[in-house]
Amino acid sequence: MRPTIGEQLAGVSRILAEVVTPALVDPYPADIIGGLIATLDAIAAAWADVPAYLAWDANRTLALLAAAAADLQDAHREALDVLTRDRMVDVPDIRSLEEHHRAARALLADVVAGGIPPAIDAAVRAHLRDRADRYPLVVAQRMPGQR
Amino acid sequence: MQAALEAWAADELGDPAARVEGLQRTSAGFSRENWEFDLVRDGSREPLLARRDPVGSVLETDRAVETAVLRALTSTAVPAPRVRWSDPFGDRLGRPTLVMDRAGGDCDWFVLNGTRPLATRLDIAHQLCDRLADIHRVDWRAAGLDDVLDDPGNEASLRAVDHWEAVLRGVQLEPQPELELILAWLRVHAPAAEVTALVHGDFKPGNVLLAGDTVSLVLDWETAHLGDPVEDLGWVSNPLRAREHRIDGVWEPSDLFARWSNRTGLSAPPDAVRWWNVLANLKLCVIVLTGTKAFVEGRFDRVHQPPVTLYRVLLDMVGA
Numbered sequence: 001m002r003p004t005i006g007e008q009l010a011g012v013s014r015i016l017a018e019v020v021t022p023a024l025v026d027p028y029p030a031d032i033i034g035g036l037i038a039t040l041d042a043i044a045a046a047w048a049d050v051p052a053y054l055a056w057d058a059n060r061t062l063a064l065l066a067a068a069a070a071d072l073q074d075a076h077r078e079a080l081d082v083l084t085r086d087r088m089v090d091v092p093d094i095r096s097l098e099e100h101h102r103a104a105r106a107l108l109a110d111v112v113a114g115g116i117p118p119a120i121d122a123a124v125r126a127h128l129r130d131r132a133d134r135y136p137l138v139v140a141q142r143m144p145g146q147r
Numbered sequence: 148m149q150a151a152l153e154a155w156a157a158d159e160l161g162d163p164a165a166r167v168e169g170l171q172r173t174s175a176g177f178s179r180e181n182w183e184f185d186l187v188r189d190g191s192r193e194p195l196l197a198r199r200d201p202v203g204s205v206l207e208t209d210r211a212v213e214t215a216v217l218r219a220l221t222s223t224a225v226p227a228p229r230v231r232w233s234d235p236f237g238d239r240l241g242r243p244t245l246v247m248d249r250a251g252g253d254c255d256w257f258v259l260n261g262t263r264p265l266a267t268r269l270d271i272a273h274q275l276c277d278r279l280a281d282i283h284r285v286d287w288r289a290a291g292l293d294d295v296l297d298d299p300g301n302e303a304s305l306r307a308v309d310h311w312e313a314v315l316r317g318v319q320l321e322p323q324p325e326l327e328l329i330l331a332w333l334r335v336h337a338p339a340a341e342v343t344a345l346v347h348g349d350f351k352p353g354n355v356l357l358a359g360d361t362v363s364l365v366l367d368w369e370t371a372h373l374g375d376p377v378e379d380l381g382w383v384s385n386p387l388r389a390r391e392h393r394i395d396g397v398w399e400p401s402d403l404f405a406r407w408s409n410r411t412g413l414s415a416p417p418d419a420v421r422w423w424n425v426l427a428n429l430k431l432c433v434i435v436l437t438g439t440k441a442f443v444e445g446r447f448d449r450v451h452q453p454p455v456t457l458y459r460v461l462l463d464m465v466g467a
Contacts, residue, residue, distance in 0.1 A: 026171070026172070027171070027172075027173055028172045028173065032448045032449065035449050035450060036450065039450040039452075042452075102321055102322070105321065105322045105323075105324060106321075106322040108322070108324040109322035109323060109324040109327050110322075111324075112324045112327040112328050112331070113327040113330075113331070115331075116328075124324075125328070125462065128324060128325050128328065128458065128462055129459065129462045129463075131455075132325075132455045132456075132458045132459040132462065133459065135453070135455040137452055139450070139452055
């Protein structure tokens with residue numbers, strides 16, 4: 001499909017930067033559009049990696065919790081069973097993937113809030129650190145006055 | 148906006164001829180709308196600034212409290228903006244607004260690592276430290292601040308966790324296991340405050356004005372509260388924001404703490420500072436997530452991404 005999603009996002013960003021931005025006089029919209037362009041550039045560069053990231057994060061989260069299934073509260077174990085049974089295999093179904101990922105993260109958040117089972121404590125912490133490193137969307141946005 | 152401002156000015160001054168000129172929204176500030184204008188009357192021209200609550204923001208705070216804090220500070224050594232008119236309920240401009248004197252001077256978030264000579268930058272760092280110490284030395288009871296602010300006593304740290312967790316619950320759009328882990332760590336390790344002081348809550352070079360090389364005004368008092376003064380030290384010494392607050396090898400956190408202790412007579416226990424470093428980054432996460440919610444709901448013009456950089460820093464800080 002041409003233009004691809006990435007090409008369209010990058011093209012819109014370029015037009016905003018080259019055509020629209022120079023015409024902006026007021027400081028507020030001139031400042032705001034810089035953030036919009038940075039966001040479009042980041043999405044253009046990374047959108048294709050997002051589904052695989054969500055699938056990896058959800059699957060890794062469920063695998064971690066499964067390793068301590070016996071130590072989980074009943075409600076958490078039941079939620080884990082459902083999510084594992086419904087594990088996403090059809091990655092291109094983005095809306096379902098987003099919901100599945102949200103549910104896996106919600107279960108992990110509940111488990112963490114209640115106290116991480118010792119058997120997976122280190123692995124959960126390591127995963128949270130790992131997923132932060134792997135997060136695909138990086139926006140090069142500057143703070144006011146930042147050079 | 149202009150007509151409403153002119154009507155407000157006329158009522159405040161009892162002068163129907165008062166005019167507003169040069170009204171313009173500036174790009175400065177993430178949490179409030181800043182509108183610069185000149186008030187023209189009787190042949191005189193005064194530069195003023197209207198700070199109006201936005202439809203959406205990274206922070207939800209109370210203009211009535213901010214007004215009370217600013218008015219109380221007029222009787223202290225702390226250089227703070229002078230409030231001219233206050234409308235905490237939004238009757239005048241549709242949303243709560245403060246109008247204050249628009250002071251001259253420059254705002255430079257990265258002045259400590261800018262182009263000035265090292266000796267000048269170090270002097271500015273000293274001034275910043277001294278102004279912060281002055282805030283912590285404010286006799287808040289004598290200034291009447293206990294009428295509008297709660298004294299959390301020696302439980303300031305736990306109160307801060309309660310506050311920011313409550314804000315988090317109101318703004319988070321999705322589960323955040325990282326923050327659950329951090330909240331649990333904060334509750335287990337919360338330090339007791341030695342004293343209660345006025346805390347600025349967002350002290351940084353980006354929230355002061357410089358007249359030449361002199362720190363002339365401390366801005367943005369919307370998060371001011373009573374609490375543990377070490378909170379501000381934790382905010383200023385946050386490793387993530389070293390470029391704003393440190394000069395490598397010359398002005399390090401240990402230098403800040405020593406000078407601050409000398410001026411205040413208070414101590415900065417390392418474990419407490421570290422705890423407040425963690426709280427500072429939790430607070431930043433919540434601020435980002437507040438902006439995210441406002442953006443998603445169409446109330447904020449800046450796109451916010453999940454605060455994964457902050458997660459990385461926080462997880463490292465608590466030894467994940």
